[in-house]
Amino acid sequence: MQELLGRITRLDPQASLALRVIACFDELTVGNVNTRGLLAAAASLAGCVAGFGQQRPARTVRVTPRGELAEPLTTPAGSPPAAATAVPAAAGTCVWLERTGPAEANDAIVLERLALAVRLRHDRRPGTPDARRHLAVLVDGTLPDDHRRTAAAALGLSATASHRVVVAPLFAVWTEHPGGPEDVVPTAHGPLHTLVVPAVTTQVQAGPCGVGVATTPDHLDHSFRTAVVALRLCARGATSSVGADAYAGLVSMFAEEPPGAHHPDVELVAAITAHPWGAETLDALVTSGSARQAARTLGIHHSTLQGRLETTTATLGFDPLDGFGRVRVGVAYLAWRLRTSRVLDLPAPTTGH
Amino acid sequence: MDTPPRPAFDPELKAGLAVVGGMFPPTITPDLIGFMRTSYASPPVEGTLRDRRITRVDREVPGHRGDPVTISVLTPHGTSGRRPGVLFVHSGGLVFGDRFSGIDLVLDWVQHLGAVLVTVEYRRAPEHPEPFPREDVYAALEWTASHAGQLGIATDRLLVCGASSGGGLAAGLALAARDRGGPALCGQVLDYPMLDDRGTTPSTHQFDGVGVWDRVSNETGWTALLGEARGGPDVSPYAAPARATDLAGLPPAFIDVGSAEVFRDEAIDYATGLWRAGSSAELHVWSGAFHACDVFAPHTAVARQMIRARDAWVERVLAD
Numbered sequence: 001m002q003e004l005l006g007r008i009t010r011l012d013p014q015a016s017l018a019l020r021v022i023a024c025f026d027e028l029t030v031g032n033v034n035t036r037g038l039l040a041a042a043a044s045l046a047g048c049v050a051g052f053g054q055q056r057p058a059r060t061v062r063v064t065p066r067g068e069l070a071e072p073l074t075t076p077a078g079s080p081p082a083a084a085t086a087v088p089a090a091a092g093t094c095v096w097l098e099r100t101g102p103a104e105a106n107d108a109i110v111l112e113r114l115a116l117a118v119r120l121r122h123d124r125r126p127g128t129p130d131a132r133r134h135l136a137v138l139v140d141g142t143l144p145d146d147h148r149r150t151a152a153a154a155l156g157l158s159a160t161a162s163h164r165v166v167v168a169p170l171f172a173v174w175t176e177h178p179g180g181p182e183d184v185v186p187t188a189h190g191p192l193h194t195l196v197v198p199a200v201t202t203q204v205q206a207g208p209c210g211v212g213v214a215t216t217p218d219h220l221d222h223s224f225r226t227a228v229v230a231l232r233l234c235a236r237g238a239t240s241s242v243g244a245d246a247y248a249g250l251v252s253m254f255a256e257e258p259p260g261a262h263h264p265d266v267e268l269v270a271a272i273t274a275h276p277w278g279a280e281t282l283d284a285l286v287t288s289g290s291a292r293q294a295a296r297t298l299g300i301h302h303s304t305l306q307g308r309l310e311t312t313t314a315t316l317g318f319d320p321l322d323g324f325g326r327v328r329v330g331v332a333y334l335a336w337r338l339r340t341s342r343v344l345d346l347p348a349p350t351t352g353h
Numbered sequence: 354m355d356t357p358p359r360p361a362f363d364p365e366l367k368a369g370l371a372v373v374g375g376m377f378p379p380t381i382t383p384d385l386i387g388f389m390r391t392s393y394a395s396p397p398v399e400g401t402l403r404d405r406r407i408t409r410v411d412r413e414v415p416g417h418r419g420d421p422v423t424i425s426v427l428t429p430h431g432t433s434g435r436r437p438g439v440l441f442v443h444s445g446g447l448v449f450g451d452r453f454s455g456i457d458l459v460l461d462w463v464q465h466l467g468a469v470l471v472t473v474e475y476r477r478a479p480e481h482p483e484p485f486p487r488e489d490v491y492a493a494l495e496w497t498a499s500h501a502g503q504l505g506i507a508t509d510r511l512l513v514c515g516a517s518s519g520g521g522l523a524a525g526l527a528l529a530a531r532d533r534g535g536p537a538l539c540g541q542v543l544d545y546p547m548l549d550d551r552g553t554t555p556s557t558h559q560f561d562g563v564g565v566w567d568r569v570s571n572e573t574g575w576t577a578l579l580g581e582a583r584g585g586p587d588v589s590p591y592a593a594p595a596r597a598t599d600l601a602g603l604p605p606a607f608i609d610v611g612s613a614e615v616f617r618d619e620a621i622d623y624a625t626g627l628w629r630a631g632s633s634a635e636l637h638v639w640s641g642a643f644h645a646c647d648v649f650a651p652h653t654a655v656a657r658q659m660i661r662a663r664d665a666w667v668e669r670v671l672a673d
Contacts (some may be wrong), residue, residue, distance in 0.1 A: 001369065001372045001373075001649075001650065003396060004372050004373060004375070004376055004649065005372060005375075006396075007375075007376045007392060007396075008375040009373075009386075011375075011376060011391065011392055015375060017546050020371050020372050020375055022370070023368075023371035024368045024372055025368070025372040026368075027364065027367050027368035027371060028365065029365060029372075030364070031363075031364020031368065032364065032366070032483075033364050033365050033368070037364075037653070037654065040365075040652040040653065041365070041368060041652065041653075042653075043371075043652065044650070044652035045372070046653075050656050063652075065652060066651055066652055066657075067651065067652030067653060067654070067656075067657050096407075236664045241610065260371070
């Protein structure tokens with residue numbers, strides 16, 4: 001895969017290879033891939049042998065970029081070859097890359113993620129506290145309450161204090177990283193970087209990310225689901241985060257509906273968004289108090305907005321600024337944004353060539 | 354809007370997709386053909402050939418209508434006498450790729466089995482639609498067979514091998530060689546072959562927007578080749594071998610495919626057709642494998658098994 005990374009860079013010198021390396025190892029972790037598989041991925045990404053050493057019982061595993069076991073070393077089992085710089089992984093273990101010649105651009109990130117993945121795999125022994133599993137349990141609403149309470153206690157969350165769950169894709173950019181329990185949690189939308197923060201933290205300096213509603217630990221599964229909805233409301237490419245609080249009950253409604261729930265007005269909204277002005281005009285209408293204010297938001301003449309409003313009303317079959325029409329168009333607009341959300345896609349390859 | 358359920362990707366392969374997606378998007382629309390011609394262009398092969406002690410000679414040979422087409426003849430150093438021969442047909446959805454795309458795994462046969470490899474720069478759609486690609490490949494087969502003595506190839510051990518669109522072209526080549534009384538083939542290796550322009554199998558519809566080569570990509574490739582004729586009644590079985598009604602009397606086939614790719618069902622159907630017609634075929638369906646995972650993620654356990662199974666079959670058919 002080193003050759004593929006090179007191709008990506010040639011296509012787009014600005015492309016972040018680090019996030020692809022991170023996403024790769026997170027998928028390996030979520031998929032419970034074993035040590036040899038982790039080493040094979042590291043070796044393939046780096047283009048050189050990747051090694052794992054364990055002290056008790058003494059054992060060395062070295063894997064080539066083609067995923068084959070390398071010829072045994074003459075050094076004692078459990079130790080890296082003299083030229084390699086090992087980094088600690090799980091207790092009593094280390095990992096390394098056997099680079100001959102100067103280090104290459106991705107060596108550091110590959111080694112860092114390999115060490116993390118090996119630590120998560122090897123520290124998950126029976127009887128060992130396992131923060132990773134606790135967080136996944138805490139946010140899983142299908143589990144009994146007492147399981148989630150045990151997980152909350154194990155994570156050191158007070159039963160009465162209020163918290164929020166924050167979620168972000170693995171490729172999110174963090175300008176500031178809040179403290180607190182965190183982990184990668186598999187979801188229907190792929191693995192999500194998941195954190196628990198105090199309720200007073202309503203903004204997180206990361207993009208894209210979603211901040212859930214504040215709840216006591218008993219209901220953090222709900223906060224998690226609202227955070228996922230908030231994340232999916234982020235516009236693609238935007239660096240801002242979305243807080244579920246901004247939509248409160250509406251996000252909760254989306255968070256609790258079954259997958260594939262039917263929203264009859266969504267098709268009508270989709271038809272409006274087929275106009276070049278559609279999406280931005282709907283956004284202005286649902287976030288403004290009046291048509292005049294919406295026109296100001298859009299920076300267009302009131303009569304231009306009236307024209308769009310007539311088309312919108314005719315397409316919807318109801319007035320989006322009157323009575324329940326406001327609620328209907330608001331719900332349908334959010335449902336449409338969720339249905340067409342691309343925020344969780346990995347950044348696409350550049351098409352500028 | 355609803356996507357049907359689909360088998361999961363193997364976890365190691367799913368991780369690989371985080372990297373592969375950066376240069377090979379799941380959904381390739383016609384406007385991405387230019388991007389793919391850049392991103393899928395093969396890297397320089399000189400270093401690889403030197404390390405593997407393989408000699409390369411480029412030739413211009415008559416292609417369809419006698420137009421010049423480039424081929425490369427790859428020969429292991431220091432061999433003499435009559436060798437097994439392999440005609441390689443590259444991948445790239447009929448619209449991108451070149452004669453060295455995905456060739457690494459086939460070079461193993463040159464290096465380890467002493468085979469002479471001929472790879473052809475067939476002309477690509479949409480600039481050169483049906484029948485250019487397949488007839489260029491057929492012309493390369495005829496040239497190879499008629500120059501076997503000069504190339505050191507034993508005519509009773511000539512194999513055709515292709516992956517993806519190259520697999521479809523290889524299968525079509527075997528059909529055409531049978532029907533035209535052309536050169537004899539000792540086997541056909543069809544890796545996750547692109548056989549069916551109709552796009553009607555369940556697997557075609559299971560992987561929209563994920564993995565490598567989805568339904569839309571497949572429509573892009575076939576439309577580039579066939580235009581309006583795609584999916585209609587007048588498509589030649591040499592272009593779309595799934596259309597063939599007679600699969601008797603064909604060389605032994607090796608077919609491999611992933612359970613998690615659009616070509617799964619057409620590959621299985623083709624193997625079934627071969628067996629029913631009394632032809633020999635070996636079929637491997639690799640659980641959780643995405644399209645061409647052996648090329649993109651050869652370090653994974655699934656890809657290594659896939660490569661090993663194929664190499665073992667080829668060794669049986671080709672080795673001295």
